[in-house]
Amino acid sequence: VDALERGMAACASCPFDSVADLERAVLGWCDEAFLGGFDADAYYSRARAEGYTSANRDIQRRLAERTLELCGGPAAGGLVLDVACGSGLSARAALRWLRRAGRPAFVIGTDRATGMLAHGAAHEDPALAGYLDLVLADMGQPPPFRPGCADAVISVSALHYIAREEAALRACLAGHRAALRPGAPPRACFQFFPSDEDADPERA
Numbered sequence: 001v002d003a004l005e006r007g008m009a010a011c012a013s014c015p016f017d018s019v020a021d022l023e024r025a026v027l028g029w030c031d032e033a034f035l036g037g038f039d040a041d042a043y044y045s046r047a048r049a050e051g052y053t054s055a056n057r058d059i060q061r062r063l064a065e066r067t068l069e070l071c072g073g074p075a076a077g078g079l080v081l082d083v084a085c086g087s088g089l090s091a092r093a094a095l096r097w098l099r100r101a102g103r104p105a106f107v108i109g110t111d112r113a114t115g116m117l118a119h120g121a122a123h124e125d126p127a128l129a130g131y132l133d134l135v136l137a138d139m140g141q142p143p144p145f146r147p148g149c150a151d152a153v154i155s156v157s158a159l160h161y162i163a164r165e166e167a168a169l170r171a172c173l174a175g176h177r178a179a180l181r182p183g184a185p186p187r188a189c190f191q192f193f194p195s196d197e198d199a200d201p202e203r204a
Contacts, residue, residue, distance in 0.1 A: 004019055005018055005019055040111070040112050040113040040116070040161070041112050041113045041114055041115070043113070044086075044113040044115040044116045045115050046115055046118070046119065048115065049086075049087055049113070049115045049116045049118070049119035050119060052086065052087065052116070053086075053087045053089060053119060053123075056089060057089055060086075060089035060090050060093060060156055060157070061089065061090075061093040063090065063156045063157065063191050064082075064089070064090035064091075064093035064094050064097070064154065064156050065093060065094075065097045066191070067090075067094075067154040067155070067156060067189035067190075067191055068080075068094055068097055068098070068152070068154060068189070070189045071152055071153075071154065071187040071188055071189040072152070072185075072187050073094075073097075073098055073101070073103065073105070073151075073152050073187065074098070074103065074105050074151030074152045074187065075103060075105075075151065076102070076103045076104055076105065077104070077105060077106075078103070078105045078106070078150075078151035078152065079105065079106050079107075079108065079149060079150045079151050079152075080094055080098075080105055080106070080107045080108075080150065080151065080152045080153070080154060081107075081108055081109075081110070081143070081145065081150045081152070081153045081154070081176065081179060082094060082107055082108070082109040082110070082154055082155065082156075083110060083139050083143075083153060083154070083155035083158065083159075083172065083176060083190070084110065084111055084112075084139045084155055084156075084158030084159075084161075085109030085110060085111050085120075085134065085156075086111055086113065086116045086120070086158075087116045087117070087119040087120040087123070088109050088117075088120035088123075088132065088134050090109070090154070090156040091107045091108075091109035091120075091132055091134070092125060092128060092132065094107050094154060095107050095128050095131055095132060096128075104131070105131070105151070106131050106132070107131065107132050107133075108132075108133045108134075108135055108145075109132070109133070109134045109135070110134075110135045110136070110137035110139065110143065110144075111134070111136070111137070111139075112136065112137065112138040112139070114136065117134050117135075117136060120134050121134060139155070139158060139159075139161075139162065139168075139172045140162045140165060140167075140168030140169075140171060140172060141168075141171055141172075141175075142171050142174075142175040143172075143175045143176055143179055145179045146179075147178045147179060147182075148178075148179070148180070148181050148182050149179055149181070150176075150179045150180055150181065151180070151181055151184070151187065152180075152187040152188065153176045153177075153179065153180060153187070153188040153189075153190075154188070154189050154190070154191075155189075155190040155191065155192070156191050157191060157192065157193065158190075158192065159172070159190045159191075159192035160192040160193045160194060160195070163192065163194070163195070173190075176188065
């Protein structure tokens with residue numbers, strides 16, 4: 001602890017004076033995430049969007065690929081909706097995974113954080129041009145898509161933000177279920193981090 005605090009003191013850009021300060025901040029972030037009230041649009045400034053994208057590139061890629069493996073993904077030419085996509089890490093990973101699988105498709109990612117979407121738009125991959133759109137939308141509201149337009153829905157590391165908000169959770173899940181094409185097997189996978197309460201079998 002002493003060594004860590006010395007390092008924090010030596011770092012001019014570190015906003016914390018002690019490990020105890022850092023611990024309180026982390027607990028506060030966890031409360032916001034799991035107890036509701038997390039304002040992603042206010043939190044993700046340009047700098048934070050850059051930091052998140054840099055720190056989570058690999059894990060977001062692996063989780064996005066796993067969601068597609070579990071739900072099966074669309075056939076070639078299909079449409080995937082990526083719910084709460086942030087800066088587009090998972091959406092881009094999904095596109096690349098589908099191309100490697102021989103099923104090139106289209107992805108629309110949605111997020112409520114304008115800073116994250118702006119970062120994603122500023123760092124577009126030219127190889128994916130025309131196949132990816134990032135759209136401003138709140139996952140706790142009915143999605144802005146016509147019913148039956150999508151072939152698959154994925155979400156990476158996001159659903160826990162609304163897991164205890166019953167109306168928002170229902171709007172998200174029911175709305176995206178309606179967005180899936182009728183008559184086809186439902187292809188959807190939402191990866192999230194449950195709290196102890198969310199892991200309760202009855203609530204699940």
